[in-house]
Amino acid sequence: MRRTTIALVPLAALSLAALTGCNPQGAGAGGAAASQDAASIDSVNIIVPADPGGGWDQTGRAVSDVLTGASLVGTAAVSNVGGAGGTVGLASLANERDPYTLMVTGLVMVGAVETNAAENRIEDTTPIARLTEEPLVVVVPATSEYQTLQDLVDAIVAQGQGVTITGGSAGGADHILAGLLLEEAGLSGADITEKLNYVPNAGGGEAVSLLLGNNAAAGISGVGEFAEYVESGDLRALAVSSEEAATLLPDVPTMTSEGFDVVYTNWRGLLAPGGISEADAEGLTSLVTSMHESGAWKDVLEERGWTDAFLTGEEFTSFVDENIVDVSGTLKNIGLIS
Known part of the structure; x- marks a missing residue:
């Protein structure tokens, strides 16, 4: 039987940063300038492109709580802009003028952009970080x-x-x-x-x-x-759908052990508006990296049963590029798009 897996290995592909005019760097790549930019960010806006209660909402509010609780920013307001698999929120991000805006994203949005033939695309944003896998x-x-x-x-x-x-x-x-x-x-x-x-x-x-x-x-x-x-x-x-038993449900069998050769995990991350300056992108990346390194974020991962899948900079950009290609192919194979 064929194992169906959405690949999580970055692929050298067309850079989203090139499309947006930004080139956010990974942890530490921005040096002192990036650290200073992060320190100068006093507040961020967080867009959750879904209604309250789901995984994106949990992620957005966890990010807000850790950023403020660890005194990395003064405020991190969360707004829910649900609809059409996150593409309504994606349109909202496209119209955002505050560069210090972070929107939760993930595999769901990648698929929804294709099935909804959305005008606004993930390629038009600035990728900041992949956070988790579940x-x-x-x-x-x-x-x-x-x-x-x-x-x-x-x-x-x-x-x-x-x-x-x-x-x-x-x-x-x-x-x-x-x-x-x-x-x-x-x-x-x-x-x-x-x-x-x-x-x-x-x-x-x-x-x-x-x-x-x-x-x-x-x-x-x-x-x-x-x-x-x-x-x-x-x-x-x-x-x-994981290869091994899930942390939160350790007694539940995997699909492979049940005879279905499918391994399929969801990922979640953060995007910023397209067209922001390189300095602003580096500042946000440095800020999110500091959050990721905090003890409070590690506690969130353990409590939620989320796997740490942190990526930034060109590695995250390449991962998103590859994920878009993979998901589009899968949607065609199973008849959800033509």
């Missing part, structure tokens, strides 16, 4: 008849639209994972489109409500968004 988990209500991942996939293949799956935005990480599982079950792109009844939601809270109300047969999201409901017994986890 596996996804497939869950069902505690009373569900589906005891294993195979049970659920078999039901979708047999019943098609009669089995509703809820997750994040159309074309996002959750939607792609559902398609990959059906591809592993032997369906083609056209068959996947016909069979998969995927109901997108605007945040983790909405997905939980649909599942607990028995308005969806299964849900897919980041482990951190469903873990507490699995632990409480309200939801039952069928499998996680």
Whole structure:
């Protein structure tokens, strides 16, 4: 069987920094000038391109709490600009005039830009840092008849639209994972489109409500968004998408151990407006690097079960370039875009 993995190894590709006119450097690359720029940043605005309650919201508020709690900035206001898989927030960032603005981004937005044919693209922004990586988990209500991942996939293949799956935005990480599982079950792109009844939601809270109300047969999201409901017994986890067991759900099997050769993890990071000066980009990168090195951020990673996946500068730019290519190819393969 073929293992389906979204690659996390940077590829030498067209630089986003070249497209935006910026060349943010990695940790330490800016030297004393970058450190001084970071020290001069007294406040930042943080855009969360989703409604409250989901992984992006958790990330944005964690960044805000650590930046202010560690006295790295005086204020770090968070605003939620949800809709269309983050592309509404991306449009908001494109119109932002404050260079000290950070927007949460990730794999979901990469897919949503393609499925929505968004006018504003990630290539038009200034990449600052990749922060975390997190596996996804497939869950069902505690009373569900589906005891294993195979049970659920078999039901979708047999019943098609009669089995509703809820997750994040159309074309996002959750939607792609559902398609990959059906591809592993032997369906083609056209068959996947016909069979998969995927109901997108605007945040983790909405997905939980649909599942607990028995308005969806299964849900897919980041482990951190469903873990507490699995632990409480309200939801039952069928499998996680990481290669190894997830920290927050150590007893839940992986998809590979369940016979599905799929390893698929979500990533989250930060972007700044396109066209900002090199000094401002370096200052933001230095600021986020200081946050990453703080004990408070390490505590957040442990509490949330997020894997540290920190990248800055050209390495992060190259990673995003490659991710855009990979996700576009995957979306075509599973029939979500033509």
